[in-house]
Amino acid sequence: MLKTFSCLLALMTVCAIASAEPAATFDPTSKVFRLDGGDASYVFGVNSRGELQQLYWGGRLASSDHFPQAVPMPARASFDSSYTNTPQEYAGWGAGLFVEPALKVTFADGNRDLVLHYDSHTLTANGADVVLKDIKRNILVTLHYAIDPDSGILSRSATIENREAQPVTIEQAAAAAWALPPAHYTLNYLTGRWAGEWTLTQEKLDPGERVIESRRGSTGHQTNPWFAIQSGNSDENHGEVWFGALAWSGSWRITVEQDQLDEVRVTGGFNPFDFGYVLHPGQSFDTPVFYGGYAANGLGSASRLLHHFEIAHVLPHRIGTGDSAAPKPRPVIYNSWEATEFNVDEAGQMALAEKAAALGVDRFVMDDGWFGQRKDDHAGLGDWYVNQQKFPHGLKPLIDKVHALGMDFGLWVEPEMVNPDSDLYRKHPDWVLNFPGRPRSEQRNQLVLNLARPDVRAYVLSFLDKLVTENDIAFLKWDYNRNWSEPGWDQLAPAEQKKVYVEFTRSLYGILAELERKHPKLEIESCSGGGGRVDLGILKYTDEVWPSDNTDPFDRLTQQDGFTYAYTPQVMMAWVTDSPHGLNHRTTSVTYRMLSSMQGSLGIGANLAKWNDDEMATAKRLIAAYHQVQPTIVQGSLYRLISPRNGSEFSATQTVNHDKSQSVVFLFIHSTQEERLFPRLKLNGLDPAAEYALTSIEGKAQAGTPATASGAWWMNHGLDMDEEFRGDFLAAAFRLDRR
Ligand code: DGJ
Secondary structure (H helix, E strand, C coil): CCCCCCHHHHHHHHHCCCCCCCEEECCCCCCCCEEEECCEEEEEEEECCCCCCEEEEECCCCCEEEEEEECCCCCCECCCCHHHHCCCCCEECCCCCCCCCCCCEECCCCCCCCCCEEEEEECCCCEEEEEEECCCEEEEEEEEEEEECCCCCCCEEEEEEEECCEEEEEEEEHHHEHHHECCEEEEEEEEEECCCCEEEEEEEEEEEEEEEEECCCCCCEEEEEEEEEEECCCCCEEECEEEEEEEEECEEEEEEEECCCCCCCEEEEEEECCCEEEECCCCCEEEEEEEEEEECCCHHHHHHHHHHHHHHHCCCCCCCCCCCCCCCCCEEECCCCCHHCCCCCCHHHHHHHHHHHHHHCCCEECCCCCCCCCCCCECCCCCCCCCCCCCCCCCCHHHHHHHHCCCCEEEEECCCEEECCCHHHHHHHHHHHHCCCCCCCCCEEEEECCCHHHHHHHHHHHHHHHHHCCCCCEEEEEEECCCCCCCCCCCHHHHHHHHHHHHHHHHHHHHHHHHHHHCCCCCEEEEEEECCCCCCCCCCCEEEECCECCCHHHHHHHHHHHHHHCCHHHHEEEEECCCCCCCCCCCCCCCHHHCCCCCCCCEECEEEHHHHHHHHHHHHHHHHHHHHHEEEEEHEEEEEEEEECCCCEEEEEECCCCCEEEEEEEEEECCCCCCCCCCCCCCCCCCCCCCEEEEEEECEEECCCEEEEEEHHHHHHHCCCCCCCCCCEEEEEEEEEEE
16 A cells, blocks of 8 residues: 655654655554555544543555544443553553553552553554553553554554652563453454464354463463454454464463453463562563454454464574575474484484485484383483483484485474483472472472573573484474473562562573574474474574474364464474374274375375385375475465355365465365265465466376466356365365466
């Protein structure tokens, strides 16, 4: 959208840093801030009382559109003050606020009233830093806003500063609060459990508060810090959607409130449960970032915006990895876990590596079991030396073999954990999260190291650094297999101990950042017993995630469907494992398994020693086909054409690359019923005027389907499948290439 910007003389200093089409403006007369990016505008202003009030979030407005100064919402009754009715950008708990506060504090003298008013601001390249201050006390909050010019996705966070002479305890701190006007809405969020993550949960918004959260010390499998709110008539392809994702891998909370005036407020940040952070005089405190976006064409358009934003602005841009630092399609990996579990050794891993290389795999990853006295999950975590019985000459012979086979090498670690049966625990029993004199609850026979402690952080960083320095390791699979219990930190005074909820995660990010500095090419996967630590905080430091320990290819269709509402297929690792599958005892063909996994970043996790020649040949052929179209699949625009949710008989996805020169389509049948044929599939996102050639990757189109047709034909007429495409657990895939 072409915009002109004329600077008032009084604004010249501000205009100087802005381009001809500034993303962020401030009108000193109306005291209105406006951020424009992509197809979205976000507007807020200083109201007549001095509070920062949200005015608009939605489709992009014309540059000629102006807002008058914000007027606080009136009190409707003596029970609901104007302060509580007004949608504030960042409300302190005080002055009779009954909705969720963004910030709640207790001052040293017991005063708990906090009322934040506008103080000053600075416009930045793509946003603004707006300073709020309590009406009486020297507590300052700087709200950081930035808008992405391409997607219109906003990044918001807050810095809280104590300029009082006494400490202040922060009891609740959000990154941001978002507001929507009264209307009919549907809330979407992601729920699950171990081996059952990524269920898209949808519910109508009604008065009251919906809380999605983790109290577990990490992101969690049960809910994920992402939401999307659809307007009443919106679906996958139509209607307005407001969405957001919190970049934090510790305990978090997002509340979605429909308030007493039916306005909707979404507030997200640190989970206030068991929370307390003492801010001493002169100290400041940063919240995580809460991203938020607006999409005009349904949930599909929201996820496409988010995917492109994640690749462009969240994922690590590793330096020294080629021409461009932008994230590259992931190597096709082999992982040993489901083949050998803990029984790894030099000969067995070398044999698997030979098989993997024969398939065309790019990276060989040895999973759990290679270190300390690790025979099962009872011992070894914490002792990160190579097990001499399993690898008598260290890791070098295996790594050399993997390299000779043309692959690079990756290794499993679980740095934040310790088994009580380990040298590390025997030496440092005080290093774990615990309350002295209380039991230490074990899960999977392990305890959580208190990463917030400087000595623990130093230990973890030094063993990882040594491991990566001494061995030619391209990739770490970073696992985390339990949640917190008894989260004490007895090195600190009682009043300070709850800051473990913040410092642990900051330490984790600090270690990852330091590893990146020392080993800029090292790539990392975030795994937590599957998808227990997937969020935009950890994705700033990690290249991919393990979405679930459930590798059943049919279950994965629904999991991948849910996953992609929030996260790009670029990071969605998907292994092909053995059949029948251990979880559901379901038998599927290698073709079905391959095509299910090829919708994300492909991996092989099967016991290849047991695969026959036909299975090996099929996998080899499909890996080669995948390599050819992988950038389109993982970095293109994703269209969920037919959802596998709710027991659907059919499902289909399609991706289109950036310049619309290529598209890839996947089709799946659960179980054909009543001889029903796969429905005609109308494609999406192509250039209607261009000609596209259809090539089968797997399966046949109906006889008479044109070899080449226009984008308009594929989108309006659609693709018909051969009528033999009927049965149980079948899959097909096609590519379209512009002529
Ligand atoms: C849980 C992971 O999700 C699995 O893939 C595997 O790495 C095991 N941990 C190893 O203990």
